[in-house]
Amino acid sequence: MNIILEIEKILSDLGYENAKVTVSNRPDLGDYQFNGAFNLARVYHKSPVMIANEIVEKLKDNKNFKNVTNANGFVNLTLSDEFLVNYMNEVNNNFDINTYKIDTDETIFLDYGGANVAKALHAGHLRSPNIGEALKRLCEAVGYKTISDVHFGDWGRPMGLIICEIKHRYPELDFFNPNLDNYPKESPVSLEDLYDIYPLASTKAKEDESYMEEAREFTRKLQNKEKGIYELYEAFTSIAIDDIKDIYHMLNATFDLYEGERDADEYIPELLDYFKKGNYTQISDGATIIDVKEETDKKEMPPVILIKSNGGVLYDTTELATLYSRIKRFDAQKYFYLTDIRQELHFVQAFRAAYKTNLVSKDISLEWFGFGTMNGPDGKPFKTRDGGVMPxxxxxxxxxxxxxxxxxxxxxxxxxxxxxxxxxxxxxxxxxxxxxxxxxxxxxxxxxxxxxxxxxxxxxxxxxxxxxxxxxxxxxxxxxxxxxxxxxxxxxxxxxxxxxxxxxxxxxxxxxxxxxxxxxxxxxxxxxxxxxxxxxxxxxxxxxxxxxxxxxxxxxxxxxxxxxxxxxxxxx
CATH class of the missing domain: 1.10.730.10 (Isoleucyl-tRNA Synthetase; Domain 1)
Known part of the structure; x- marks a missing residue:
């Protein structure tokens, strides 16, 4: 029995629709309370005290309650010992009757984790797998089927930077010879080296335009899956992904899918063709965009940029391609995304674009949940004693x-x-x-x-x-x-x-x-x-x-x- 629903049904029988009963914040006065008589008074043109008296009169002989009182329009309800004893025996015989269940055959797709394979997991990566895993289990507990995907950051410029730096360090590697039929399966760099390479390469690219151009070229070769380059990418990402999986396993976070941006890449041409055929895009300063502004916007809403003027695709494009692939492959009615709260604009844009272009139907729910940061005692991101990032x-x-x-x-x-x-x-x-x-x-x-x-x-x-x-x-x-x-x-x-x-x-x-x-x-x-x-x-x-x-x-x-x-x- 849901005692709150039982009380609310009694209020409904009295003619008071949508009346809400809550757990009492004054246990000394009762177990539950109804404070809505004042709002109902304006609707039904009765005094709050009169409404409260009607409720008390209706419940006074109900054996589930020891005491029901009207305190100047506030109704306090105390459950009877008889009810409590009987209910404990019911729960003792069947634990599930005391849980919350939704009668549904729907599936929820959850996107959380989202680690970048170019970076070692640090303290800032804690919240997404923790919150996402618990939310997934909560969805399952209340009756939904779930599908979960870690959605790795494993494509694009960061990967090109890593390949560029490996080439500078080890130019003689077989991976850089496009004429071979077979390439090594093992990564030429250790996990520790890999995690050092990306920040170093990123700094170099900012300071040296020729290095940046070389990284762009390796990114292009990777996206074209050129021989040797793609095999090198597979070798070093595999050890990074194994490390991430191991840490997520330590946190009891598991996924149905261990996919990433690379898996969405193959859907981008198909997605862009869909947008083009539907006349959903326009050209602005040489870039292909989707305008997602709405009349109710109180501040400027930037468009979704699908293709840059130089032909490159961006994070928004990959996000929409990922959603496109999921819609095609899975039958989910809700999609939950969990990320740092600072990514709010990105998801507002992506979701608006998805609905505006009919990429998803209106009956499919896209929900994004942002979370705050975990900080050290100084209120700043948690660090090691020497000031470094805390692994x-x-x-x-x-x-x-x-x-x-x-x-x-x-x-x-x-x-x-x-x-x-x-x-x-x-x-x-x-x-x-x-x-x-x-x-x-x-x-x-x-x-x-x-x-x-x-x-x-x-x-x-x-x-x-x-x-x-x-x-x-x-x-x-x-x-x-x-x-x-x-x-x-x-x-x-x-x-x-x-x-x-x-x-x-x-x-x-x-x-x-x-x-x-x-x-x-x-x-x-x-x-x-x-x-x-x-x-x-x-x-x-x-x-x-x-x-x-x-x-x-x-x-x-x-x-x-x-x-x-x-x-x-x-x-x-």
Whole structure:
């Protein structure tokens, strides 16, 4: 049962459509509240107090409520113990009835990750795989099918720059001989060298026009898939992609597709032909563009540039070609894109162009979600102590050093490293998902590893404690009998609000609601654990009831932590 929907249905039966009931922000007054009587008063020409009295009168004999009061037009509703006990038993028998499900056969395509294969993953790359993976799992949890793609930055000028620098360093490589039939499969440069090459080559190109021209020529050869050049590209990108996959795997981020800009490249001619035949483009200063301005724009909206005056294609072209290929190959009804919030203009332009040109139909939803940055204590992008960019592997190791400190001494030494790693990933992911998605936040490895704070470490430690408690009990716990304390009631109210939390989280396409809920639920359990003897409780019915609650909190935590892509260890 969704108690909020039940109350809202009763209000609808009274003639008050679209009336919204919320979880009370004053638990001392009630479990739920209805503050809409004042708005309804203007519509129905009644006083707020009169409307509130009608609601109280309608609900006063309802056995689901212990108390329904009118406080000067504000309706406060308190659930009855009978209802709470019965509902806990229903959830104990079928966990799914307390979750949020949408009856749909639709598919959501999610584009996140987006790493550039020319650059080592650093702290700034953390948010996209974290948020994207959790949002994907949330979509699946509420009933959607999903397809996910990492969409690598693996084409264009950056690749040409790398090839140019490799040619300068190793001109004798077989890759630069177009007359061979076979080329080496192994990369001629190591991963470390590769990640050093791109920034160096980029700097050289800015300072030396002849070097830039040479890089442009290699880019052209790559895009034409010339012999040797394309094989060199495949060799060095393969080791970079393997490295990125490995780090994403550490973060529990997995994808159905590991495609990139190179995969969209073959669709560009077909896309441009589609735009041309539909008369969707125009020429401006020698460039081929799509005008995406709208009358309601309050500031200038630049056009989408498909082809530059020199014949080159741009990021927008590749983006639209990627979407074009996805529309052709997959049957998805929604497309979710997750990137740094600074890319907002790019996606506004791309989506407008897609709809304006009928590349996608109006019944297909294109949604972009931007996120803020993860910063260091100085409010600037997280750095190493010497001021360099913090590699993502090093960030994980940094947090692992902190989480290792909270592991109990009785854990075998050979198990401590794996456990510290799981705790570190939990600390990192929870800290990253806890703030509002669009907000910047300060990353503090010590604070985020605190076993007593609002942290992933705290959640795992508490969840493992619940499992340990259940493993130690020597009785069956099949029935919840009675509420014996306010600690139990607080837990029950938190459990009941799971469905509402999932619904709000999916509606906002954000994970902070789930993170906050996890902390509230876990804290309510820890309050009970600190004040009630579970295993040594003398009264049999009370003991069984406490164990049922422990089981339900544990199952809820496991369910939500899995959505956040956080693994729960067996012990800490």
């Amino acid at each position: 993502l592997r090093k960030l994980i190791d940094l947090v692992k050093d902190e989480t290792r400190k909270v592991i109990k001494d009785n854990i075998k030494e050979e198990d401590k490293d794996e456990l510290a790693y799981k705790l570190a990933i939990a600390a990192i992911k929870y800290a990253d998902l806890l703030p509002n998605r669009t907000s910047d936040y300060v990353f503090d490895p010590v604070k985020f590893s605190d076993i007593n704070g609002k942290t992933g470490t705290y959640l795992l430690y508490s969840t493992v404690r619940m499992k340990s408690l259940l493993n130690k009990c020597e009785i069956e716990y099949k029935k919840y009998h009675k509420i014996s304390s306010t600690y139990e009631r607080n837990i029950i109210m938190n459990i009941i609000n799971l469905r509402n939390t999932l619904e709000k989280s999916f509606a906002s396409r954000s994970l902070n609601e789930i993170c906050e809920y996890l902390y509230r639920l876990t804290s309510s359990f820890n309050a009970l654990y600190s004040n009630c003897e579970v295993l040594t409780e003398k009264d049999a019915e009370t003991k069984e009831s406490l164990l049922v609650l422990t089981k339900l909190v544990y199952e809820t935590n496991k369910y939500l932590l899995d959505i956040l892509a956080i693994d729960v260890p067996d012990k800490i």
